[in-house]
Amino acid sequence: MTARWYDGNHFTLLENGEEFFPRVFDTIAAARKEVVVETFILFEDKVGLQLHEALANAARRGVQVDVTIDGWGSPDLSPQFISSLCEAGVRLHVFDPGPRPFGLRPNLLRRMHRKIVVVDGETAFIGGINYSADHLADFGPEAKQDWSVQVRGPIVAEIHRFAHAALAAGSRHSPMRRWWRRRREARSSPDQLPRAGTARAMLVTRDNGFHTTDIEKQYRLAIRAARKRIVIANAYFFPGYRFIRDLRRASRRGVDVVLILQGTPDMAIVKVGATALYSHLAKAGVRIFEYCDRPLHGKVALVDDEWSTVGSSNLDPLSLQLNLEANVVIRDRAFNQHLYEQLDQLMHKSCKQVNYEELEQAGWLHVLRSFIAFHLVRLYPALSSWLPRHRPRLAPAMPEDLRPACAVPQKETG
Structure with a gap:
């Protein structure tokens, strides 16, 4: 299909x-x-x-x-x-x-x-x-x-x-x-x-047949076309190298790129994976918020004033490379605005913003972990093809x- x-x-x-x-x-x-x-x-x-x-x-x-x-x-x-x-x-x-x-x-x-x-x-x-x-x-x-x-x-x-x-x-x-x-x-x-x-x-x-990267492609198309804002609220955020590159490029051309991620993780390894990318993203101007009221399980995003997506797909290797997932992509200004208002309220009432200066002061162990994690992400799509289908x-x-x-x-x- x-x-x-x-x-x-x-x-x-x-x-x-x-x-x-x-x-x-x-x-x-x-x-x-x-x-x-x-x-x-x-x-x-x-x-x-x-x-x-x-x-x-x-x-x-x-x-x-x-x-x-x-x-x-x-x-x-x-x-x-x-x-x-x-x-x-x-x-x-x-x-x-x-x-x-x-x-x-x-x-x-x-x-x-x-x-x-x-x-x-x-x-x-x-x-x-x-x-x-x-x-x-x-x-x-x-x-x-x-x-x-x-x-x-x-x-x-x-x-x-x-x-x-x-x-x-x-x-x-x-x-x-x-x-x-x-x-x-x-x-x-x-x-x-x-x-x-x-x-x-x-x-x-x-799926694991003819639609192996369709959801990721729709995200990346929207990110590359963004002119004003990108807001992504995702529970398990550890996407591939090209996705991260697109977010950094969007931020550097003046797009307000905001990530709402888990601050109270239901799985500790999830936060380790995400925080390994924080410095790389923040250095390009991406604003990162951690939702701290309870575990974030959402998989929603919006770009500019019209594009939105809601679905089951996280932005991690499991969802982008292995699981069977389904999202809807929506082009509608009223829906986009309503979703933005909910996410904006979430940011201001229930999130703490990650401080870039604190990230810069991290020790050598954090830098080493970030380097290893980043390049594992970059290589993951090739490695996953060896797993049984x-x-x-x-x-x-x-x-x-x-x-x-x-x-x-x-x-x-x-």
Whole structure:
């Protein structure tokens, strides 16, 4: 599938689980025909149980429900949780659940990291929020800060088609049948959906086949075209050499380049990797802010007054080189302004700015670490090509004793 622009869309920015979960659950509750969900993490906590109830209720009233989870990101769902979904008619798929010698997943670094919902082919959600209670503020200091968008308009048909293509690609259909289905879907037109707004939008994905660098390319195109401002809020920031070079060049030609990164990391190594690049970026005039209220989990950015992106892709080697990811790129002044206001408020109320003078006074150990880390980043794309690749594979998730009764054949959906 080649990414293309679609006019006439409307995007609603949803911040954290407080805004995201009720909107998704209400939309599923109103579903008439179909619900398709992809998520990296589904936990059996209060949020996961709410999703479970919404999906099971939809399936019981005759809605076709397909849910795909990552086998590593969602490893501990109980047999009761799975079987009750199955008995209600939900088809729960596990991405790449193959054999685990010694309890390990050999291709751990290649994960289905997307977060997509499509309901009735008319409304979609896409972003970085998983189905777990740590996306709610009442979780405590470890609650995550993140965003998603609700989407209406012609691009929803593109997201819908992509979600079905992912189900077909991972199914046990013959190669010829999968090829014919992809060809048929490629001919369908998203323009059949009515216009819902003024936003121009593109669905951009990353896989280990034909779209290995598409998300990174869209970022870099926007950065190179920037004339006024660039604001990137990203949880895991450790991109490649060319990405860093583009940011430095933008700053040196007068663009206000701002990075909002983790100050309270959920993984210590993440901050080590990011801080290794601080001096290199700050020297070129890039302003760096660390978000300190709680772990930053967001993957959003804006350039100038029109371009924005929201999705599942971090700016680190896992997302840019290994994971399966999905972002929307949006051209809309109103959405861009709204996202900017949220990020600007975040910067001023919850962030501390990294001081360049303090970075310059760092000792030789910090300089050595920065040098090594920077050149590892530069070499990473070549090194990652040696890691094992795999064809996406889905398997039904259900206890073995329920498999004969609950294995529903894959329904062809055009």
